[in-house]
Amino acid sequence: MTFLDHLFIVVFISLIAISALRNLRIVDKLAPVLYGLILIMLVRMSSVAYGGDVYLSSVSLDLLDFKMHWQFTALSWYFAIITVVAALASAVFMSGDWGRQYREQGGNYGMLQLALIVNVFSMILLLGSGDLLSLFIGWEFVSWASFLMMVLSPTKLAKKSAVKYIVYAMTGAMALMVAIVMIYSVNNSLEFKQIGEVFTQMSTSSQLALVLLFFVAFAIKMGLLPFHLWQAIAYAETPGPGAAFLGAISSRMGMFTIVLVIVQFIGLGGLKQLGISFVNMQTLLAWVAALTTIIPTYIALQQHDAKRLLAWHGVGQGGYMLLGIIMFDSIGSAGGLMHVLNHASYQAALFMTVVAVMYRTGTSDLNKLGGLVTQMPLTFLVMLIGIIGLAGLPPMNGFVSKWLVYRSLLVNGQPLLFVAAVLGTLGTILSVYKLIHNTFLGQLRLEHQNVREVPWSMLVPMLGLSIIVFITGFMPGLILPWIASVQESVGLPVIAHHLGGIEYAKGGLDMIWVSGILFYGFGVGALIFYFLGGKSKRVHQYDNYAGGHFLTSDVRYHYSNNFYPGLMHLIGGWYRGSFKWLENSIVSVVSFFSIFFENIYRAKQPVMLLLIGVVLALFALYRNLGVGA
C-alpha cells in the first residue's frame, strides 16, 4: 500500500459516505471534513512536488489483455491539490446557511454534494492515470461528472447547455479514442511512453492527424476556440458553489492532458516539424490560445449577468495557460502552469462573491445591483482582491503568471502574440471593473437597504481563497518549487526561482520588492493625505447629484447596459456570433442528411426495389453462368 493507494481509498470512502448520507443534514458538516482528509492524504504525498519520486499505485487492473495502472507525478499532484482545495472551499461554502437556503428554495442539496464528490473522485482518477486506457476512462468519468453537476441547475437554458456540453464532450472523447487507437495499433501497447515512440515512427500525415485529434479532444474540455461555446452558460448556471468549483478547475483537466500528452511526449520538436514555411503546429496552437484570450474576454465584456461574465472570463483565461505552455521555455511554461492555480484561486473566490450577493439579493443581474459596498464590505474586499488577480495586476498572483507569459512571448520573439495577450488583458480589466462597479459601487437600490454581510460559513472560504490569491502573489516562491518539479517531470526546461519570484538572465521578477514598492507608494500617499491637511467628509450613500440636480433614490442611473459606449461603438460590429453560426450550420448539415435518410426509410414500395434487384441479379447470373442454357 503506497500513499497513493491511501489517497484513492479515502476518496472512494468519501464518495460512498456522501452518496449514502446525502439526504441527511449531517452531510453538510461531514463533507468538509472528508475533503480535509483527502487534502491531508495529498499533503503526505507532497514530496513528489519537491522533486521526489513518482508514486505508483499498487493496484493494477488486467482487463481484456489491457493493463491499467495508476500513478501520481508532480503534474498530477499539482492539479490534484488545486482540485481538492477548490472542493474543500466549495464544501465549506455550502455547509452552512447557503445550503439551508438552497434546500428551502427546492434545490436538491444532496445531489449537489454528490455531484461535487463525484467530480473530485473522477478528477483524481484522471490525474492518477498511468496509461492511455486509464486516461480515457478517467476522461469520460470527468465529462459525465461535470454533466451531473450542470444538470442540477433549475433553468431550462442551463439544462439545454448541459446537453450541448455532453455532445461536445462526447465528440472530444471520440477524438481521443481515435488517437489512442492510432497509437495502440502500432505497437499494441497503451503505455504513455508509446505516444512519443509511435509519433516518431509515423508518417507526417498521421502525425498531423494524431496531434489534431489529441488537441481537439483536450481543447473541447478546456473550452479553447472554436470549441468554447458550451462552457460559459453551462458553468454559469450551475448552482452556487458548484459553479465556483467547475469554474476553478474542471475545464483545466484539458490543460492537464495537454501537458501530459502533447507537451511531454510530442514536444516542441514534434510540433515544429509539422508545418510549412513559417506556419507550424506550434504557431497554430499559439494563435488558437491567443484568440481564446481575446474573443471570450470581449464576449464577457458584454454580459449583464455577473456569473456569465465570470464564466466567459474562465474561458478566456484558459488561453493564457496554453499560450504560456506552448512556448516550451522555462518562464513561459511556468507562467502557463502557474496560471492554472492562480486562476483557480481567484475564480473560485469571485464566483463565491457573486453567489454571496445572490444569496442576499436573489439576483446576479448587474442591472439590478449596485452600491452594496457598505452592506457587504468583506465580500467587496474579496471581490476586489479577486478582480485584481483576474486582471493580472500586482500584487496579486494573476500578475505573476501573466508576467511570466508576457515575458516569454517577448523573449521568444513573438510580438504579435504579445499584443494579442495584452489586448485580452485590456478587455479583462474593463470588464472586471464593470463587474465590481455594478455590484458594489454606485447607487444602492432601495430594496437592498437592509442587506447584510453573508454569514461566516460563506465568508471563511472566500477570505481563505483571497489570502491564497494575495500570498501566492506576494511570495510566488511558495508555488514555484511545485512548478519546477512539474517542468522537470514532463521534460521542460526548469525555472530558477526564489521566494520572491524568479531569476532570469534577461530580467527576473521579485514580487516582494514589487509589492513592497506598491504598498510604499500607497503608504506615502496616505501619509500625505492624512497628515498634510487632507480633509474628508462622509456623505450619505443617497446624497447624489447629476447636472446640479439632486437625484432621489428612486431615480435609477446605475446600469450595465451600454457600459462602454465609446468602445462598443468601435468594436460592436465585431460581435457577429460567427461561432454560433458555425455550430448551427453543423446541426443543419446533420439535419439535412437525417431528412435524406428519413426519406429513404419512408420509401413506399421497398418491395418493388427488392424485386428489381432480384431480376437484375438473375439476369446477370444468366449471362455469367449460363444457367438457363
Added chain:
Amino acid sequence: MNSLVLLVVLPLFAAFIIPVVAKFSPKLSLFTGPVVLCINLLLIMSAWIKVGSGSEAIFLGGFLPPVGIVFYIDHFSLLFSGLIAGMVLIVWPWDAKESRLYSLYMLLSAASFGLVLSADLFNLYVFYELLAVATYGIIAASPISKVPNSSATAASLRYLFISSAGSVMLLLGIAIIYTLTGTLNIAHLATMTTSLDGFAGLSAFALIAIGAGVKAEMFPVNSWVAEVYGTIPRQLSALLAGLVSKLAVILIIRMLLMVFQQQAAFDLLLVVGMLGVISGEMVAWRAKDMIRMLSFSSIAQLGLIFIAFSIAGSKGLWIGMALMLHHLLVKGGLFLMADRFAGHMGKLKGLAKHSPMAAAVFLVFVLSLLGVPPFPGFWIKLLLILNLAEQGGGLYHVAIATILLATVIETAYIFKFVRILYQKADADSTPINKNYSSSYTFAKLFALILLVSMLFVSPISNHLKDIANHSASPHIYINKILPTKQLGDRS
C-alpha cells in the same frame, strides 16, 4: 445427445396440440408453452455441460451427410438456444386470452431453435420461413389495442410483403449455391469454397445477406422496422428487435464464416453496416417518440454488428457475439420499459420525478449503449474499434470514423430525451402507464444483469472468445459433420 432434437420437436408438437388442449382447459394450454420452454432450458443446460469446449453433430433421419439432416451443436448454438428459450419465456403473453397466440409463440420458438441448430441450407431456409410465418401471425394476432387499427394492419401487411421478397432472395441465393456446387450441406460447402469464388458466388452471398437482412434490420431493407415496432406490443418489439433479428444475423454469419471467407463478402457487410449505423442514428436523431427512436437506434446497432462481423475470422465472431448479447440486453430492456414511456416525447416531462427508478434504469441502458466506461458497452466498443484499426485498409478506417460520428449523434438525441425525462412535469405530461409491471420487472432484471456483467468483463470476454474460436473454425465444423472429408479436399 440426440435428445437435443427435442428442442425443435417439443415446441412444434406443443404448437399443434395447444389449440386442442385449449378446447378442454384454457389454463392448461396457457401453461403448456412455458413448461415446454423450461424443459428445453434444462436440455440446453445439460447439453452445455456435456459438449464442454467441443462440439457435436447430430445426424437425423437415417442418412449421413451431405444427404441427411444434421444439427450442429456447440456453445455458440447452445448459447443462442438458451437465449431463445429465456426471451420467449419473458415475453410470454400471459394476459392474452387466445390460445392461437400460444401456438404461434411455440411455432416461433421451434423455428428459432431449428434455425440456430441446423447445419444445412435447406433446413435453414425451412426454419427461416417457419419463423417468418410465426412472426406474421403473432404481429397480426396481437395489435397494440383491441380496436381494429388500420395502421397496424397496413404495417404488418407491408412487413409481410417485404419479408416475403426477402425470402425469395434468400431462396434464390441458395439456388445459385446449389447450381454451383450441387450440395446444400454447409460443411460440404465449406470443403469447396473455391467453386464459390467469383461473381456468382458473391452474388449468392449478397442475395442471402439481403434476403435474411430483412429480418436482421440490414440497411436497405429495413424500412419496416419503425412502422412495425410502433404498432405492436412492446414485449413483441423486444422479441423482434432483441432476438429474431439476431437469428437472421446468425444465418448470415454461418454462411460468411464457413463458406464465404472472401474479402468482397466482408466489404459488403462492412458497407451495409456503415450505412445502417449512420442512417439509423441520424433518423433516430429526428424521432419524436421513444419507440421510433429505439427502432432506429436498433437499426444502427445491427449495423454495428455487421461491421463487427466484417472482421475476418474468430475475432469478428467474438466481438459480434458480444455486441449481439449486449444489444439483446439493452434494446430488449429498453423496449420492455417503453411501455411506461410510450407516446410523444413531450408528454414524458417529469417522469424522473414520478418514478426515479425507471429513469435510473433507463440511464443505465443508454449509457451502456453509448459505450460509456465502465459499462460493458464501452469495452465492446473499444474492442471493436481496436480490431477494426488492426484490419488496415481504408474502408475499415472509414468504418471507425462512422461509428464514432454515430456515437456523437446518438449522445445528442439520447440526452435530449433524458433532459425531457428530468424536466418538470407540465399540463401535457401523462402519468406513466403502470399496467405492464411484469415487463418492467424484466427490464430491471436486464439492467441488473448488465451491471453485474460489468464486474466480470474479463471472464465473460474470455469465454466468448473461446466459443468464437471454436465456432469460427471451418476445420472443426467439417471434421464433426463430414468426418470422412478432410480439409485437404477443399480444392
